[in-house]
Amino acid sequence: AMLSTAFVFKPDTIMFDLEDAVSLREKDAARMLVFHALQMPVYGDMETAVRINPLSTPFGLKDLEAVVRAGVDVVRLPKTDTADDVRALEAEVERIERDCGREVGSTKLMAAIESASGVVNAVAIATSSKRLVGIALAGFDYVMDMQTERGDGSELFYARCAVLHAARFAKIDAFDVVFSDVNDDAGFLKEVDLIRRLGFNGKSLINPRQIDLLHNAFAPTQEEVDYSRRVVAAAEQGEKQGLGVVSLNGKMIDAPVIEHARVVLRRAEASGVRQ
Ligand SMILES: CC(=O)SCCNC(=O)CCNC(=O)[C@H](O)C(C)(C)COP(=O)(O)OP(=O)(O)OC[C@H]1O[C@@H](n2cnc3c(N)ncnc32)[C@H](O)[C@@H]1OP(=O)(O)O
Numbered sequence: 001a002m003l004s005t006a007f008v009f010k011p012d013t014i015m016f017d018l019e020d021a022v023s024l025r026e027k028d029a030a031r032m033l034v035f036h037a038l039q040m041p042v043y044g045d046m047e048t049a050v051r052i053n054p055l056s057t058p059f060g061l062k063d064l065e066a067v068v069r070a071g072v073d074v075v076r077l078p079k080t081d082t083a084d085d086v087r088a089l090e091a092e093v094e095r096i097e098r099d100c101g102r103e104v105g106s107t108k109l110m111a112a113i114e115s116a117s118g119v120v121n122a123v124a125i126a127t128s129s130k131r132l133v134g135i136a137l138a139g140f141d142y143v144m145d146m147q148t149e150r151g152d153g154s155e156l157f158y159a160r161c162a163v164l165h166a167a168r169f170a171k172i173d174a175f176d177v178v179f180s181d182v183n184d185d186a187g188f189l190k191e192v193d194l195i196r197r198l199g200f201n202g203k204s205l206i207n208p209r210q211i212d213l214l215h216n217a218f219a220p221t222q223e224e225v226d227y228s229r230r231v232v233a234a235a236e237q238g239e240k241q242g243l244g245v246v247s248l249n250g251k252m253i254d255a256p257v258i259e260h261a262r263v264v265l266r267r268a269e270a271s272g273v274r275q
């Protein structure tokens, strides 16, 4: 039921899961359902992703064959421990694209980092393939690997920073962990505020009620938008006068401030203004 209705919630990307949300007995049935769902016209205009099983399992390659042929936009590789995991995936994707006549390079990849090995290798992973559009931290498997548990976020601090730096270095997106208590809006928003300020581009979500909350928290405030408009106007004025640095109400406006203002305006265009 979720496969055929999920589009109504308008997430930025809809991700179908074939990995840990699917029991071992249902793997083949789930793959067939996702293969058909991806070809439904309603998903034609949306970005689609599928989390396949790791290629080291008996399911991974079958998943990949099905979803690349069905035209998925992004393949999410779970439990990515090394850059070789991504390169092995990329080689298979290229073979399947050639086999089925899909444009080579059109299938994008996202790597989920879920272990100490993945975090230590984050830079190598993030730079392992031109197809990678982002890396995501997956908190539940990660804390298990680290012999700890989810708490106030301090247990994820190093991993968040490592994943974020690797993504910025590779010039791709960074996505934060799933927040599992779908009834705890306050806890969710506290975590979102932290990861937004750290610099994450977004977050993996598991429930439609989390979508608007996340979009709203990432949208700039009216105050930020107004200030950014004034910054851009002052910068354009300065440029006409041939000035490298201009001042706005006594504050220095230079290139990083102007670039930040443009980012704020782009976010407002994408998500509106925070309510
Ligand atoms: C650690 C990991 O690997 S996380 C990644 C894998 N796990 C997942 O993706 C989990 C997906 N999410 C879910 O299964 C559920 O949202 C749960 C179990 C977290 C919460 O379930 P509930 O409390 O029943 O959700 P809720 O009451 O909000 O559901 C409301 C409606 O939204 C739908 N819905 C809930 N989650 C989703 C979802 N992820 N995608 C699409 N539709 C959804 C429900 O089917 C329900 O529809 P209905 O009103 O037509 O019956």
Ligand SMILES: O=C([O-])CC(=O)C(=O)O
Pocket: 020, 078, 112, 114, 136, 137, 138, 139, 140, 141, 142, 177, 178, 204
């Ligand atoms: O990939 C994700 O976002 C969720 C996940 O598997 C984890 O936290 O272990």
Ligand SMILES: [Mg+2]
Pocket: 020, 078, 114, 138, 140, 141
């Ligand atoms: Mg996991």
